[in-house]
Amino acid sequence: MRILLAAIYPYAFLLLYLIIPFDNYIRALPNILLAILLVAFPFIVKKEDFKKLKPLPIAIFLIFFVYLCADSLLSGRLPEDFYIIKKVLIAVGLAILYIPVADVKKINSAIIFSSLAAIIFTVYNFVLITDQVGNFALGDSPQVIESLLIDRLYLGLLSTLSILISVQAINKKYHPNNNYYLANILVNALFIILIASKIAVISLFALLLLRQFYGQRRWGKTILASIAIVAVLGLFYVLKNEGKIHSSQRADSSNAHTFIENSMTYELRAVVWSCAQKIISTEGFSMTGMGFGTTKDKLVSCYQTNISNPLKKERFVQERYNTHNQFLDFYLSAGFIALLLFLAFIVFTFITNRKRFFPTAILATLLMYCLVENLFHRQIGAYYIGFILIVLMTSARAPQNNSIKKL
Template structure:
């Protein structure tokens, strides 16, 4: 029985990460796979497997989860905040459930194929919608937004993972698989550009910059670093100069308006308003040690939308959608206080110093920081799954660092 479960277990993990983007279409399979992994875990795990968890970054992340749970329980808001804390638990759980898996390459392959499947699905939807509307547009167009399998931000994150994994897998000497990895990099990069995922494009430029600090120092690397830095600064200035407060475009005449399913999918720059409300709440609350809770944070944001947004239609939109802070750092400070934010920042900083000699995990941390700046990754189940993947990368990288130190001794 144990031999059979040990053989099935890694493929269950692989299948889970393969179908994550389809979670909104197939709610049951991911939960079933998680249940299978939980049930099989005691039968396949070995005592030595738990050594993989002996790293300071993982210990800090576990401390963060424990703090969120205890803080909410003592404040009497556990029932309200459980939905959020459960997402953090998923990330922690995936890291723990991973430890019996011997080969992380299986999960990497699942990420690559998952990204390709999501791209194919999105392209298929785009063709259908373009045919139905009779118009063709890319970038921020309603057709693109509606056709994507998941939110553009998370699809861009998945493609960024796929590019990074493929780049890391390319061998310096000729290997037939190099062609497949290069093709995958090209496909995902073109897709990111076509769907206009700004944060994904910026992330890729930052990763190019970071990579120049690894390997031999050569003049062409300095040139690439300078170009990448210039591109990142340029993109930042462009985004900064965009009118963040222009949340709605002028309404077109009814006869020229696109179908309702297109109108409902349109996305706008809303972070300027959300961040302004979050800043106002911070100023009103003053120094916050333990936070006001994740649900209460949303309630206060909604109150801000009702009073600070002058346009009634815009105010109603924000109130109805109950937009969150759109920054995991802001959310941790408001909801879990200074202690919660400190633990999360400590996890990132300690992780960096643990794996700084390795490009792949360092790049993963950079991606985590950039996405947490503009998104509440723990408010979505797909975000929790991908944070779990980053934790898995950190576990394997810390283990490699430990093995290298042993060899050096």
């Protein structure tokens, strides 16, 4: 029994991360796989496996999770906060459940194939929708938005992770697999452009700049990369403003109504962050926060009093938009202590891994996405943070057998 569980355990992880983007279509399967992992874990884990949780950044993240639970419990708001806390539990749980596995190679493969599957699904939908509407448009077009498998932000995150994994896997000397990894990088980069995932584009250029600090002739490459990034960001800014003009001209078009509502990310975040700042000014400094549910309630109250446009106000109130910034969310909801612990996790992770590009790039990706999204408010976000924790936990160890250690 033990041998059988040890044999299927790594593949349960692989299948879990392979199907995450398709959660809306096969919702029960991820829960079944998590149940299998939970049942098998006590039978295959060994005492020395828990040493993988000892690195300071991982220990800080575990302390952060314990604090969230204790703060919510002692404040009497656990029932309303549990919806978010259980997302953090998923990320922590996946990292713990992964410790019997020797390395991260199989789950890396799952991320790559999952990204390719999501790309194929989205492109197929795009072709069907384009055929129905009779015209072809990319970027922020309604066809692209309606064809997405999951939210554009998370598709961009998945593609970014897939690119980073492929970059890490390329051998310096010639190897036949290098061609596949290069092709995967190209496909995912083109897909990010196709779906116009702005945060993914910015993240890739930031990671390109970061890459120049590793290897030989760092400063020369850094200067060239900086010039290229400034030029691209300038072009991106011009195109963004041009897109706003075209969007305002099409505002009365009924077939673009859904597209406009779902793609006005700049305006959405400007309003939300402004309300979050008003709440912080009104409430003052907080050590323990007001709770995740109360934070949303106060944001909704701010939308009702500060948004003058009736249609816009109705949309913000109905959607109950969160802070769209994980740092703001932790401060408002769980206080300065929670924010400090989360920042300590990021800082010590950087210090620990600063000499290695892959874990540093993974951490930088997490940081950039946390600046524009509350990743812990979505289950898919919790899954990918779990993957990031696994990468950070395993990156310091030399590659080993790609299954379970000897029992």
